[in-house]
Amino acid sequence: MIDKIKRIVEPVVQDFNAELVGVTLKGAKRNYILIVFVDRIGGVTIEDCTKISRQLSKEQELDDLLGNNYRLEVSSPGMDRPLKTPQDFKRNVGRFLEIEFEDKAGLHKLK
Template sequence: MSRIEELTRNLVAPAIEKNNFELVDVEYKKEGNNWYLRVYIDKEGGVSLDDCQIISEYLSEKLDEVDPIENSYILEVSSPGIDRPLKTQRDFDKFKGSLVEVSLYQPIDKKKKYEGELVGLINDKVVITDNGERKEFDINDISLVKPVIKF
């Protein structure tokens, strides 16, 4: 986590707590010619545009006070979406029993993607069951874990 991402987490924490939101993630990265500071929030029942505006206005004011970012950037506050990556223990607990896709950096048994029901994050291993077969993946070998959305 970069210094800016950590500072942003600390700055936004009071507003997140006050509004009973969950801070899902913060990312600061360059895309094309622009830098983006993205804050992903969630709450029971989902996030509205008004919720995003509350956090955006609060955080924008705090960032202006501290002025920690030298270059220009675009601040975005949004919901993580229904196919959000699972990153924290809380995420893995919340999606336990759901169908997930596990993407690996390197293939195991000639496969880089696995799909199955999430058992959980146990001792730094993501555990799924696929057709009754238990599979465990070391968290350091995983590039992404996300829910599978089927329509």
């Protein structure tokens, strides 16, 4: 079901010059919570997330898939999200990072 949701959500997110970073679906039928994570180089604003959310709420395909009684949340991935893909690193150029790694001597954090 997540793949179907991504196919519906991604073009809408791209219409706002943003990138779909992730989709999470919680709950069960008739009580789903759909969480959509978006970002772009330079970051997204609350206004961006609001506009994307409003547009997604008009997508009949989501209603057909999840039913009419689901909660939609659109947000940035957050500061504590691990960077995993080359695009994650590109979006975060110029931002301060905290790096955490573990070796034989234990856990280390760099800021």
